[in-house]
Amino acid sequence: MVAKRPTISDIAKAAGVSTGAVSYALNNRPGVSEPTRRRIMDIADRLGWVPSSAARSLSDGRANAIGLVVDRPARVIGVEPYFMQLISGIQGALAGGPMSLLLQVTDNSAAELAAYRRWWGERRVDGVLLVDLVQNDPRVELVRELRLPAVVLGEPVVPDLPCVWTDDEMAVEEVLEYLVALGHRRIVRVAGPTKFVHTQTRSRAFTTAAARLGLTEARVVHADYSDEAAARVTRRVLTGGTPPTALVFDNDVMAVSALGVAHELGLSVPDQLSLVAWDDSALCRLVRPALSAVRRPIAERGAAAVRLLLDVIGGAPAEQVKTSDPELVPRSSTGQAPA
């Protein structure tokens, strides 16, 4: 078989009908008799016909693709399993359907905006996924201006934007209560960059829960998700006055990095220091001691976001979908607070 892409008019010719009839038949719309439809469809797949996405887009205005742009430095993105899991979930929900995923990795916010704008201008996507929302995120304004269907992966901070989220606040509380039950009182949260909405949400939840539990020495410090920054911050925190007995991180990479620092400082985990990671991953399981971590349904979130986005593209109202709750998976990095 040689490579020649058949078009509907090839089919029409073979079936002795007009291209219009072929189109109706192939799209399961009324206008052709059942026998004709069958005949056309038989011919179509004997010929190995596949609709040209360009032609279809041009005539019906739909791109049959959704876009995701991830704006994180290459350095960070490589390590964090988060995105690949997310992408897996996205693909799962896309599989079988006619939609494809357009992916872009950028290293600054302007490039990210430009990517969305270009996709829209080129009519390349029917909608986009938004991750890592920041305060007053310009993307919100952009998609609204462009009337570009969008789904946020994150807390419902923008009232009329559809989103898919998990109850992180609850998880933060759970972690704190768990640590307190183990006797910890000096607990530090090593958060991601302040700019992210999810960082703020968790930090707020942390502070609130700490206050409720009477943890006057609990506090939040910031790093940038990278192992280097986490190591630096952790070292500083642990070598300062009245060091904490437990650290709660905002991702897995930072927690693993901190494990190294603890080791380096001769602090035994979990005897002298407890560590909790956020976003469970193989990384957490693989290191020794294995890290206690908050597991969130990342792939599930990706899949849910895609389904929601498809609905929104189809004209459904902007829902705010909550996925299953995160859960704390205790492993060997957390233990009784030292006396």
Next chain:
Amino acid sequence: MVAKRPTISDIAKAAGVSTGAVSYALNNRPGVSEPTRRRIMDIADRLGWVPSSAARSLSDGRANAIGLVVDRPARVIGVEPYFMQLISGIQGALAGGPMSLLLQVTDNSAAELAAYRRWWGERRVDGVLLVDLVQNDPRVELVRELRLPAVVLGEPVVPDLPCVWTDDEMAVEEVLEYLVALGHRRIVRVAGPTKFVHTQTRSRAFTTAAARLGLTEARVVHADYSDEAAARVTRRVLTGGTPPTALVFDNDVMAVSALGVAHELGLSVPDQLSLVAWDDSALCRLVRPALSAVRRPIAERGAAAVRLLLDVIGGAPAEQVKTSDPELVPRSSTGQAPA
């Protein structure tokens, strides 16, 4: 500004010329005078015009996109930094140009083939990247049949297919020589699945070099890149008769997993057991002891592959490009062989 995508006929109207003239002007082709061209271009970007990719594709037959499908189980793909680094590299080479990346993650080879075939049928991509080639890979046959431009990321095993590769054989030798210099003689290579061409290449290089160095007890065992399989295999190897003193892995995840197993068996690394990972990553740096690893220019490979693919799409002949050589990065997981 409200969302309304301008077309060339909007521009034509505004400039008082025909759409043909606009097209010539915008594409920098002869047929319009310099002043007219300027005027048209000014209007175009005042209007924020962006070419419709569908329309362009339809008329010139080019999709302005390249495709990558990754066929690895979600479980594996999440952990391995490899793909994200690759994607970063790909994006780097794509940035600025008009091409986008279409990504698909599948979990079986049939689905992968189907994805390529569909993209081709839909005229969605101008070319594709092929990773993880296996022996007699059906994709090779497919892209040839479809005349779909393709670049292989891997060794030049298919004569007329362009590819981008690194000299892994050399790196394998280097690792072996390094270990031998440290006094190791019982060395086991924990390889990925046999089906992959790169696995075979490295295993062959390993066996050859071992023979040359007189290592009669060197051997190769197989796992599937996952941490579970690696743990199982490592445990078996280490608890068998005359266990090896050094293990060389085919990725980073397996090496980290083995570190855990060693720990569990009470084997001190590197005093009693040396470990070498393949594909350096933050993972290797982060664990304790930090893993000695073979670092390969992954992002560079991705970028080179894209450049090559763009050339091939443009009609260039099928080159075989070799990127910079891998290098062994010694860290704390390798040491003198035990007496």
Next chain:
DNA sequence: GTAGGGTAATTAAGCGCTTAACGGAATTAA
């Protein structure tokens, strides 16, 4: 003065598909 040659534009066809509008034949109603 007219043929020849550029240059700067327009025209129109075509890429592959969708879909509103139309038409002819068979069926039903009156």
Next chain:
DNA sequence: TTAATTCCGTTAAGCGCTTAATTACCCTAC
């Protein structure tokens, strides 16, 4: 018998862009 209704199918316009063919015009040359 004729008119109204259905059903099945065709026609043709249009989506936004590219490009070969064509026209219109101005210059130079003989």
